[in-house]
Each structure stands twice: as C-alpha cells, then as structure tokens.
Amino acid sequence: MFRRTLIAFLAIATAAIPACGEDTAPGDSATSPSSTSAAPTPSVSAFPATVGDVTLPTLPERIVSLSATATEMLFAIDAGAQVVAVDDQSNYPPGTPMTKLSGFQPNVEAIAGYTPDLVLVSYDPGGLVKSLKALAIPTLIQPAAASMRDSYEQIADLGTLTGHTEEAATLAEQMRSDIAGIVASVPPPSDPLSVYHELDDTFFSATSRTFVGKIYKAFGMENIADGANGKAGDYPQLSSEYIVSADPDLIVLADTVCCGQTAATVGTRPGWSSIAALHMGEVLEADDDIVSRWGPRAVDFYQLVADTVIAIEQQMAA
C-alpha cells in the first residue's frame, strides 16, 4: 500500500520530466554540428575557467555527458572531440560515443571509470554530484531550460568550460537569428490558433510556462493546457473531456516514439472523432527527442511549427 502511495507522488514528480525517446532519425537541422574531424582547436588560454561553482584549471579533454541536450550542444560548438562518453539517451548527432551510462540511474563508479575531467548532467539523481565531488570530478548541472534564453546561457557556459567560447557565441547568435526569422515569416493570425501538445497517450501536456509551450506562444497560439491554471503544475495531465471540448486547431504529438502515437491512432480514441483538427489533417507528428530537448535542434521545431501554422492558415483562408 505504501509503495503505491509513494508511486503516486513519484508519478506527479516525474510528470515534469520531458519525454525523450531512443530511436531518433537525425533531422536536417539548420544548426547541425559540423564534422568533429574538422573541429577547430579549443582555446587553452582561457583557463582556469569558471561557471557557477565549477572551476576547471585546464582544458577538459575527457568530458562525460549524461544529458542528451548537453551532448547536442557540445557537438554543435565543436567540442565533440573532447567528449569520451555520453549516456544511453544521447543519440544525436550520429557518431556520439554512446555508452550504457544512464543519466536517470547513474552509476558513479562507471562514470569515474572514464576518468572524466568534466561531467555534465541535467539533474542530480541520488546525490550524484556530491559523490562525484568526493572523487574530485567537476560536475555541471544544466537543468531543463524554461526558455531559449536559458538554452543560450547553457551553450555559453559549455563554451566557457570547453574552450569554445567563440563557437558557442556564434551558435547562440545563429539560433537567435534563425528563430527570429522563422517567427517573422509567419503572418499574425486573425484568430489565434489553439494547440494541444501531447507528451504521452495518457494526455500529459505542457503549459505556456514550459520551454516547448513558449514556442507556441511565440507564434501567438493559445495553449489549451493553460486552462489548468497551473493547478497541476506546468505539465498537467489533462482530462480527455476537456481536450475534446477545447477542440484544438492543432494537435502536436510529442509521443510518436515513446508511445507509438500517430494521427491515425489518435483518431480512434473514444470521443475524439469530433475534434475538427483530426478531420482537417492538422496533427503534427513530431519527433519526441527534438521536441523535448532544449538544444540546437529547437530551431528545427520552430520551423516545423511555423510550416504547420502557415499550412493551417492557408487551409482556413481557402
């Protein structure tokens, strides 16, 4: 009985963990990393370097990343050659030194076995950071970003700690510019489109306070998860009744990998047949990984949403 009650609270807590799948087809990111073989030499003169309470006396050459987003950022700023191991979720870009290390259930001894001079994590499960600190292994926590500003800051921090300050600044500026251009390319809608973002097939969603929610907000869309008014956190589990009655203009499926959801499977759900978006083909089947990570490929998702919004507007105009 106690176990089930405990699970109840764990479930609510884990609702805030963004989904991420394993099998990801590489996207055509505008900010895809260049080949690591052509990576420029990092700047060693910038050391010792400090970010927060992490100070590196010398250039790190044995980085272990237990964060899929951090891995994408590292390779995007040409620091890939300094990475010796990544966790089992870091499946992008192709060719990462993927291992069986887990960012969710980390094994300190296994991590230490790579003799890292820098470890990157997105959160601190089971006192991992304290354990690594006891082994004198510098560890940087880069939590899930709440906005693109957070993402740019994390890229800059990684640039500082890896000696790729310029590349990091260039990447962030490129992303900022690309996103501004993408958002500007979409004409403001006469009536705001409503969107339902689905994290899994039990109807967990994301409000406008989240990283992905702010992407929809950038396009002037109304997020139906905001109707929960934060009563169930930023990642509420919505009622099926509510989703049907809200009749969203756009359904974004961020559970195509984790839960095998498609426009076709959604169409067979009880009561969902009355949702207009299903009949109009306005269901965006997104890659779980691209949607749930706050790294360079966020630009890809901005583009995907922009293309979809333009298509919907054109359909409505016709």
Next chain:
Amino acid sequence: MEAAAPSDGGDARPIAVGSLGVSWRWVLASAVLLLLALVIGVAVGPAHLGLGGIAASIFARIPFVHASTALSAQQESILWSLRVPRVVLGALAGGTLAVAGAAYQGTFRNPLADPYLLGAAAGAELGATLAIIFLPGQAFLGVNLVAAAAFAGAALAVAGAYVLGRSAGGMRSVTSLILAGVAIASFLTAIQTYAQQRNADQIRQVYAWLLGRLQTAGWQGVSLVVPYVVICVVVVVAHRRVLDVLQFGDDEAASLGVRPRRVRFWVVVAATLGTAAVVAVCGAIAFVGIIVPHTVRLMVGRSYRVVVPLSLALGAAFLVLADTLARVAVSPAELPIGVITALVGAPFFVVVLRSTRTAAP
C-alpha cells in the same frame, strides 16, 4: 430470519436479513448511494453539459420515449463516448475489486488480504511495463497490447503462486499460498523495476499505468471487463455462505461438508479473473479491495453473506466518486485515481473505525 457471523473473535452482532442475506435497510442504503454516485459521476466533469441537457440526452436514447437532445454533437460525444463509459467502468472496477478483496480475505482468513495478494498486481505491472517499453501503441485484434499483457501477467502470476504454494505446502496450508504469493510478487516487482529503470524514458507512461486510469478506456474497456466481472461476482456471491463456514478453519469446514480446497480454488480463480481484467484496463488501483470490505464489516457485520453483496455496491460507488474527484479536483487537469483512492480511502477508513468504536457499547 437471522444470520450471525462466525465466532472468530470479531463483531458477531446479528442482523436482520432478506433473501440475499443482507438487511433490506442496508440494501436500500447501498443502492441509493450507488445511484447517487452514478448520477454525480455522469453530471460532473470538466466539460459543462448541464443537468437538463444530460437528462434530455438520456431520455432521447430510451426507446419509445419521444424526447430530443439539447446537446451539440460534440457534447453528445463527450457524454456518451467519454463520461458515461468512464462512470460505468469505474463502477464495474470498484465493485469487482471490492468483491475480489472480500473473497481473498474470506478464502485466506486474513483481514489484510487484498486482490493483489497472490501477485496479480505485480504480474500485471510487469506485463504492462514490458508492453509499454517494447510494444508502444500496439494493438492486437483491436485490443491494446498493454491491457492484454497486463491481463496475462496477472493471471500467470497468480497461477504461478498457486502452483508454488501447492507444491511447497500443499493446499492444506493457507500460509504457504500467501508466502508463495509474496515471493512471486517480489520477484516480478524486481524484474519490473529493473525493466523500468533500464528504460527511464518511458517512466512516466509506466507510472501513469501503475496509478490507474479510467479515462482512456471508453466502451471498449467496459466490454473487455464485463465477462470477467460477471464471472467473478457470480462465483463469489454464490460462495458467500461457504466463505462464512471457512472462517472456522479447514477441518471444521470439512466436517460441515465443505471442501475447502475446491472452494478456495474456484473463488481464487474467479476473483483473479475479475481482478486481472480490471487491472488490465484500469491499472493497479490500490486500496479499494481492502478498505471497502472492511468498511462494510465495521458498519454492518462480518458475515460474508452481508460483506460480499454490500462490497459490490459500495466498491462501485466508492470508485465512481473517487474518479469524479480525480476529474474535478484540479480540472481540467486530472489526478491519478490511485492517489485519490489512497488519500481519501485511508482517512475514511480511520473515521469509520473511530465512529464504530465510539458507538460500541
């Protein structure tokens, strides 16, 4: 007509009974409570349908009643494809878990027994977890493979516990069966936890399943559980008098013409089928199978002639109300029903216990 609970050290107060073995006063009270729960469950939800609109829609579906619905097509869809099947499923699941809990408690003469005693929940959880990880979104013959795997897991776990218990201690020993159930449940839970940790990206789906849900099943969920629920309820209700006799012990029961091994086998099979079906469709909803029969005992008496039928009605009402609360507490978001059954059920149990002690002479 009078019926008395067996003298196993508990409350043996006599109660007036009808043909079902239950006081008509309690039958009426239970029926009213269940009806009230069903009405509340259908009337309340995140989508505002209005009592008048719901009533008109219901009348419009009754043959030979010339009424027309005032609800829009979308509202009709919400009412008949989402809300009503959910309420019906909640009633079936709650009633079944409560009856199965009472059956297990009677069969094993253990007040702490619940429908998951022999590993049904652990088996279902392992089956569901493996299906979520390896077969996401897959269906076979229109049935979600998660539900199918959960049902198979529950049934196999209990079968395994039964075989293990029988080989270890013979059917004469209830204790050996319970210990076998504990061993099987622990073993399967260990595998489930390992599988879950190795696939942490699916941890939310697994937790969501573990905590139970009624919201996505629809009429298909209802049709899947109905046959097993019928088997479970019919068999357990038919054995309710025998369960009373079993409380005196196997030897005494045998001297009275009851065959304890056979009774135990069929009651466990029926209760397990009902539990497995409910868990497969709704997830492992905790608390119902233990708190409802106990509440009935505390309020009415210990005879299984009373406990079984009243548990059916009160279990149904309890889960419908719990699910309604899960729907509206943070509407339009939802709370897992397992959280509600635990948070509401435990204090309710304490209140009943205290009030019963206060009222006792």
